[in-house]
Amino acid sequence: MAERLHILVVEDDDDINRLLCSVLRSGGHEPQPAYSGTEAALYLDQREWAMVLLDLMLPGKRGEALLEEIGERYGFPVIVISAKGEQHSKIAALKTGADDYITKPFDLDEVVARIDSVLRRHRRLPQTQAHGPDLLRHKDLSIDPEAKTAAIGDRRLALTAREYDILELLLSSPKKLFAKANLFESVWGEDYLGGGENVINVHMSNLRNKLARANPEEEYIETIWGMGYRLKS
Template identity: 35%
Template structure:
C-alpha cells in the first residue's frame, strides 16, 4: 500500500486552513494544521511531514524566519504563501530555502498541482550524503578549501578569503551535500533555484564555470568539479566538518 503524503499547513487564518485541509484530504492527502511557529515545530516533532505549506505573515516568527531555521535542520519541502506581490518577498523566500511560492489569492487546485510537482521533483533528487550535523556545520573542508557557512565565503589553505555571491554559495552547498555523486543540470537547477528555473534554462553551466573560477579549478581540466559528458557534474573530493 502506498504511503499517504502528510501535508502541514501553517497559516494563522483558520478559514484558509480549513478549506485547504478539506480539499487536500478529498484529494488523497493527510493534513495537519498549525497557526504559528510554535505549533509548526510541535507538529514536526510529533509527525512525519512530507511537505509544509508556510504562510509568510504569521504572528511571532514570520514564515521567512521559520523557513530559514527549518533549512538548518531539515530538507522537508516548503511551499510559501503570501498575500503580498512584491518580488522581493518571492526572492527572499527562495533564498531562505523555499521550494515553491504562491501569491494569495490562489486556487486550491493550483496548490495541489504545486504540491505534487514539488514532491515529485524533490524525490527525484539524490539523497543527502551528509548528516544534519554537517548541514549545520560552521565550516566544511573540501580539497584545499574551507567553506565558512556563517559568513558565506571561502578560505584558502593560506587563509586568503574569497567572497561568494548568493548563487555561488547555494551551488557550492549543493555540491558539498552530494560529494562524488553525479548531478544533472535539472537537479542542480531545482536545488539552487526551485520553481524559478525555466525548462530550457542552461544558466547552470555559467554558474558552474564561475564557481570553478572561485575555486581556481582549471576549466579545461577541472579536478574538483568535473564534467561528466551527457550526464552533468560531480564534486570529485570528500567533504568533512571541521571541529
C-alpha cells in the same frame, strides 16, 4: 493503496487553512493545521514531514524565521503561500530554503499541481530507514539516493529538497559540466525561462554555504564562469 503523507499546513487564516487541509485530504494525505509560527515550531520535531505549506505573515514566530529553521535543522520541502507578491520577497524566501512560492490569492488547481510536483520529486523517507548500499560519493561527501539524505563524513546535511536534487545530479555525473539551463530543467522539470537563472543562483549559493559550514577546508562545487557548474576535483 498509496501511502498517506503527513503535511504541515501553517496558515493563520482559518478559511484558507481549512481549504488547504480539505484538498490535501481529498488527495489522500494527512494534513496537520497550525495557526501560528509558534504552534508550527512545536510540530516540527513530531515527525518527518513530507512537506510544509507555509504562510509568511503569521502571529507568534514569523514565517521567515520558521522557514530558516526548517532549512537549517530539518530540510523538509517547503512551499510558501503568501500575500507578499513582491519579487524581493520571493527571492528572499527561495534564498532561505523554500522550494516554491505561490502568491495569494491563488488558483487552487495550481496549488494542487505544485504540491503534487514537489511530492513526486522530493518525497522523503523516515530517517530511521536503513540506508541502501548504492551511495554516491565525492571526497568526504556522500548521498543516499534511496533515503534522499546527504552527509559530509558522519555529519548529516540539512538540505532542502531542491538542494538535495542539485547535489544528486552533480554526483551522478561527476565529470560533467552542467549549464544553468540544464540544471534548472533537470531539477525543476520546467523550461528555463525568465527568473530561472536567479532561482539557480539562490539555491546553489545556499547549497554551497551549507557544504562550507560542514567542512570549511574543502570545496565541492566549482563555477565555470559563463558555462555552468561541476564537481571540483
